[in-house]
Amino acid sequence: MLTIYGVTRSRASRIIWLCHELGLPFRQVPVIQAYRLSDPDAADAPQNTRSESFLKLSPAGAIPVIRDGDLVLSESLACTLHLARKHGQPFGPANETEDALMLQWSFYAAASVEQDALTILFLHRPGQAQSGADQASVANAAERLIRPLAVLEDHLSRNGYLVAGRFTVADINVAEILRYAQSHHELLDRFPAVTAWLKDCQSRPAFMQMWRERLAEPE
Template structure:
């Protein structure tokens, strides 16, 4: 059975969502991020990213980690792409060209969108007053996202999904990255096709099931 090390309030959410899409059985080991704990080395601390037993799996001390038989992967996008490749169409590729396109959009999400989207996630508080410094950082991150989101918008204004006009792992990976910036309505309001696509992705039963699992975990 597939084992996912990491709480769902992490990039493990991508893998959990995919498992639900594929109806794939899995075991989840709830490794929590050390920065969320007052003292991750305390004797009564829960299993976390600084626990010796987890560091034996991931020397970088980062979640998620998956174990799929003898294969161990320590990167979330490698994990989702691997599992989708094994499963094949419709979530995974049915040809080498589709596989390449799914990799392309996944890597685009990670390199061109995720860094600035994470800045918005951590510093943007919708409807609340923000410190000038934080507001300036968020504004700069949003401005930096305009160019890559224009690329996404152009594609999604002509296609329902990213690859082969069906929902695939590329959409899942991109949607989970873009979710970090979703609360910045001023930014997302500029990209109607992208926003509609994100709504379609998040309306899927597998996403809703993952989200319920995530919300059930302690903040």
């Protein structure tokens, strides 16, 4: 059975969402990020990204990691793309062209969207008092996101989904990255096709199952 190391409140959410789409059973080992613990090295600390047992799997000390048979794999996008390719359509590629496009969109979001989207996730507090520095960081991040979101808007307005006109692992990967910026309504409202696509992705039963599991975990 597939094993996923990492709490759902992490990039493991991408893998878990895909597993629910696939109906793929898995065992989850809830390794938590060390920075979330007051003393991750304490004898009674839960298994975390600085635990010796986990570092044997991930020398980088980062979640998620999967064990799929003899394969131990880190990097969440590598994990989702591997599982989608292994289990095939409809979520994985039907041919080399689809495979290449799924790689393209996943890496595009990671390279062009994720960093600024994370800035919005961590610093954007609608309706709350914010420092001038935080407001400036959010404004700059939103400005930088206009270009990649315009690319997604054009593609999604013409195609509905990212690859082959159907929901695939590429949509999971990109939607989970874009989710970080979702609280910035002023930004997302400029891109109606992106907004509709994201709503469609997040209305899927597999996403909602993952999200319930995520919310059930301690913050």
